[in-house]
Amino acid sequence: MSVVQRNNVVIAGEGTRPMIFAHGYGCDQQMWRLVAPAFAGTHRLVLFDHVGSGRSDLAAYDRAKYSSLQAYADDMLEICDELDLERAVFVGHSVSAMIGALAAIKAPERFESLVLIGPSPCYVDQGDYVGGFTRRDIDELLEFQDSNYLGWAADLGPAFMGNPERPELATELTNSFCRTDPAIARQFAAVTFLSDNRADLPKVTTPSLILQCQQDVIAPPAVGEYMHRHLANSRLVLMAATGHCPHLSAPEETIAAMQSFLEA
């Protein structure tokens, strides 16, 4: 099976420079619906689902392989290889921001710049470092995962209220949106929230944009500042948007911030 199939890769847009979108924990590439179209005219858009999410090939999921974020980074590099992507703009949300950073360390020639939305190199407080969570918080989160699996048993099937003027990205809304295999979701949560990639930040040479939201419980402003201090060549933008998903809750502000960065 090709990686394009494995990761449900979707290609759109009329531009030549590639723009890769990597979704974060919890959902899939449909999260980019409100932001990606804005770049369709100028870039070649590449959207994909991490293995285990969305409509990726669940059979390709392997517990041993996906026990670290590097595996996800390697998958992404395989996509770049197969599509022959060079000097791409990488847009990563949440945990995928770090996945992108890891990929850029391994194959810097593939990436021209990184857009990191709500990134965090480490979620657990350690020593002087403020990640925002205690280890117990994470344990509670993982327990909560199990209970919500039963809560999701009901069908999610409502009308989509998105962006009808962009047909190239209007893929049929499936019930798989934000639904993954509960066992996979649990491991992905554990790998994500227990990861510690602080030591990798200094190795990134690619220029990057950090989009930091207010009142983001998952990637609080202290973390954004930490990223900025340790990422050479980075720009930190504090947004007016609140919450963890500005690309959903404040798409215009997100698009504007990205455009401003890319034009610079």
Add this chain to the structure above:
Amino acid sequence: MNDDILRETLQELYEQAPCGYIFTLPDGTLTRVNRTFLTMTGYARDELVPARRFQDLLTLPGKLFYENQYAPLVRMQGSVQEVAFDIARKDGARLPVLVNSVQRADDDGRPLLVASTIFDATHRRRYEQELLEARRKVEQLATIVTDAGDAILTASPDGVVESWNAGAERLFGRPARDAIGQDLHDFFDPPGGDDDFTGLVAELRAGRPLHLDTVALRADGREVDVSVGLTPRMGPLGELSDMALIVRDVSERRALERLRHEFLAMASHELRNPVAAIKGHAQLMRRRGSYSERSIEAIVAQADQLRGLIDDLLLASQIEADRLDLRVAEMDLAAEARDAAEAARADRSTLRVVAPPEPVVVLADRQRLRQVLANLLTNAIKYSPDGSEVVLGVAHVDGEARVTVADHGVGIRADALPHVFDRFFRAEGAAERAQGLGLGLYITRRIVEAHGGTIRAESELGRGSTFTVVLPLHLLT
């Protein structure tokens, strides 16, 4: 009905609905909540509206779930159903809830507000946990039954097999698919016929578990002595709903019990002989009223014989209970062999010792080692024809000490050879009626093994036998 009354009634319905009804802005800020929601959360209205966001009321894992999944779903799909959250009440208690939300957008598709129902899910959460726990237990038990060595099966009250584990497949030699749906009675061949089983069902119907020994019938026709535990399971009306059976192969145990039974019979017979002889000689002397040297010698010899038999019995029972105490010391096997040969020398056959001049040192209990040598030599001499040679050899080979006792006697039958060291083994067809309890070689083997050594026998019927004892060499530092 006038509009004001209708509107007020609707307002009351809203306020005291059986669930919380809330409205928030797309970013979660609460704009309107009903009284039920206030009761659920323990807050006053002005503590929530308009300053707090819905996600502020959630526990930390809930906040993460809200950001990563709930909010994106509401935004992208326009609604969500049955999301489980824990609300942190004002008093600190946790309230499990189920949330359904619908998003309202303007004509351009921009979200305006979100309306949600909040249901108390305390009971449901408990049921979910019980369900998960029960599922875990079932899986655990299923593993135990599958992996159990014993045969475990269940059957209806009429004896129709319902389940059949791997252990049952092995014991009965029948795969599950051939057993399920069959009549249980076909798989047993009780010695007393079906009478053994009558009355069983009545006991089971009364809810009493049973235990019985019977005979299982394998698919290949072979019979196996088994012990069966039957446990009835009663239904809600006190009727027998089905029964569980654990079937254990006890053939080895049975065989051993039979052997023991035979041994006891033989032992009491053997012990009686010297006693009878002693009594006979004593009565003779009393009748004659005179002291007879010959009788005295015979009495002493028989008493020694009896004492030897009893010692053997005692030793065997100690060995069985693992209470064999060894007092080890450095010993020269070569020297011991020469001494043993001296003590065992008989006129009937020649006893030759082949040993190196230098010491062959082992760590051993002197008394027990002498017993081993004496036993082997006595057997060799006993089963050898007059004039034939018995050779006692001692050597050290490859870091081991080896003692061999070779004779040219009657030999041991090939089918008996593997069993010579078993408990209760008695040689058949010996030249003279074999005396003793058949414990000699068993005791010898256990003593050798207790020293960390091994013993083996080679033999050819009519040509002779060689017994070889191997002990670890004790290297002098």
